[in-house]
Amino acid sequence: MSLLRIENLCVNFGGLKALSAVNISVEPGEVVGLIGPNGAGKTTVFNSICGFISPDQGSFIWNEKRTSWPKPHQLHTLGIARTLQGVxxxxxxxxxxxxxxxxxxxxxxxxxxxxxxxxxxxxxxxxxxxxxxxxxxxxxxxxxxxxxxxxxxxxxxxxxxxxxxxxPTLLLLDEPAGGLGADDIDWLRGLISSLRSTCSVLLVEHHMEVVMSVSDRIYVLDFGQIISSGNAEEVRTDEAVIAAYLGNAAIGRERYA
Ligand SMILES: Nc1ncnc2c1ncn2[C@@H]1O[C@H](COP(=O)(O)OP(=O)(O)OP(=O)(O)O)[C@@H](O)[C@H]1O
Ligand SMILES: [Mg+2]
Structure with a gap:
């Protein structure tokens, strides 16, 4: 039984398709990574879950019950907490x-x-x-x-x-390792792993080592679409993922190379 399932999430900003038919699920006690190059739509997924933006399409299924997308003030009631990309x-x-x-x-x-x-x-x-x-x-x-x-x-x-x-039942972390040094990153890894016993985590993170080591499952977003999902090894070796990251490195996003 999933804690959260998102089906067919579509978000447009004017003419820009920020998310197209995104499906994501999080099981109880699972750490799920969400990765992808800059502008792939990761924060937009979070903002949809948190009610900061209204999706154009898509279903929000919480504990197997299809419900309306939450408003920010309803998050606590559901047991959803988040940290922001800033502090x-x-x-x-x-x-x-x-x-x-x-x-x-x-x-x-x-x-x-x-x-x-x-x-x-x-x-x-x-x-x-x-x-x-x-x-x-x-x-x-x-x-x-x-x-x-x-x-x-x-x-x-x-x-x-x-x-x-x-x-919280579900903790959304947007780039928790960003700006941290090696010691803090080690600590963070330990903390996220330990959370499994009390909650589920949806983790957006550019720091590959962190995502790969703490996530049970990983989704890869590119240009608003899920291009791959699976465990760390499956995602790491997926040709589509390698191409997406190499492509982005080639146009100046070397942070992902
Ligand atoms: N409020 C908004 N209005 C218009 N465009 C937006 C808005 N928020 C995001 N976008 C655009 O939607 C796309 C997805 O952005 P998003 O912030 O979700 O990406 P991201 O994967 O979180 O990127 P990053 O890794 O840089 O944080 C980008 O092209 C971005 O410029
Ligand atoms: Mg972001």
Whole structure:
């Protein structure tokens, strides 16, 4: 039984076909990679799932139930959390506050009731949940530090904590390894692998080593279409994938060569 199935997703931006008939599924506890050259449509898939854009066509099937595409404010109810391609923290708030703000917003909309109790929006409980999430990303000692004072890789950890705090069923990660050094990337790999026991992950990532090592399955997008899918070995050796990446390298996207 799939946790999420997307069928025939089509998104047009004016005359540009950003996504054409994209089919993607994510099983419970699965880490699914979504890769492809710049502009392939990866973030557009995420934005469709998150309700940031309205698809022109396509079905959203959650726990085998066909439902309308979620609106951003409904994501928590479904148990979907995401990190953005940028970081998106409040710079003047502390790390703890940044995580608490996200949780508090969800508590207001009744989303973390399962975690907090039916009516309880007690600040202490919010704080405990937020501290647990900071602990999960190895940042408890930074709870009282303002986000603006942190280096980029650490801010990314806090953004991850914010997404994890609501204990999502599906976590969407958009380029979590971008801008990280080798140590942080190793750490991230370990974290993503460990998430399998609690949630599913849909991972957009340019860092091939990360995607190949943590994903159970990988989809490859090129010009808005899925050109390949399978495990790391299958995708790595697929002629269509090699051609897509070589083609892109040849026109100046050497980052993928
Ligand atoms: N809001 C928008 N309006 C118009 N065009 C858009 C919009 N968002 C994305 N596009 C275009 O749609 C295509 C897919 O973009 P998308 O951001 O999904 O690619 P991506 O695979 O995430 O790329 P990257 O690896 O650079 O992040 C691109 O051609 C992009 O320029
Ligand atoms: Mg993108």
């Amino acid at each position: 998106g923290l409040f710079p003047d708030l502390t790390c703890l506050e940044n995580v608490m703000v996200a949780l508090d917003h969800q508590a207001k909309t009744g989303i973390v009731r399962g975690l907090l109790g039916a009516t309880d929006r007690d600040e202490r409980k919010l704080k405990n949940l937020a501290m647990e999430a900071l602990d999960q990303v190895g940042a408890t000692s930074l709870a009282q530090v303002r986000a603006s004072q942190l280096p980029f890789p650490t801010r990314k950890r806090i953004a991850l904590a914010r997404a994890l705090a609501s204990e």
